[in-house]
Amino acid sequence: MARSQRNTAPPRHPDVAELDLLDILHALSDRTRMTIVRTLWTGPERVCGTFPVDVAPSTLSHHFRVLREAGLIHQRDEGTKRWTSLRRNDIEARFPGLVGHIVDAFERA
């Protein structure tokens, strides 16, 4: 399906069994994406424009896509808004303790 045809489709999310460690490490190796994950780690679902990051909307969309394709976040559309949450239970089921350890290290650094 062409990319333009998918723009209004709901975002796709990988299954828990598909979560890949190298994809997750790559997703977390960027300051903006790590900040998004850290913000969601201890907080509730948020609307996309409310994260404490300073990047252009198109750049932010790219970062959300990388995080979503790595299985770190879940996104759902409600009217004109896209809500983002962390797939914390799924991540813990697949890689127990891993992302929490990384987020802790980021906060201490």
Place this chain on the structure above:
Amino acid sequence: MARSQRNTAPPRHPDVAELDLLDILHALSDRTRMTIVRTLWTGPERVCGTFPVDVAPSTLSHHFRVLREAGLIHQRDEGTKRWTSLRRNDIEARFPGLVGHIVDAFERA
């Protein structure tokens, strides 16, 4: 200094205080580089051609450089051989438990 002039200089290594979490995650987000780190995690210093990876020498040099610049490995030249070891004590001092946790997750995956 031009790159060509540095080819025979000993490899440079960042100080412990310079080790950056995002650089380390990026370095570990590649299967070849993760395999190198996993091999060194439980083993001694090795000569460069002896790692269980299947990539061209120029590609391997690139991967070693990424790992070295992230502070994960130490390299030293002895005659015509380059020996590589893990900077395990330095990594543990800067990010206690982190890389071990990631290596464990890679082995279980």
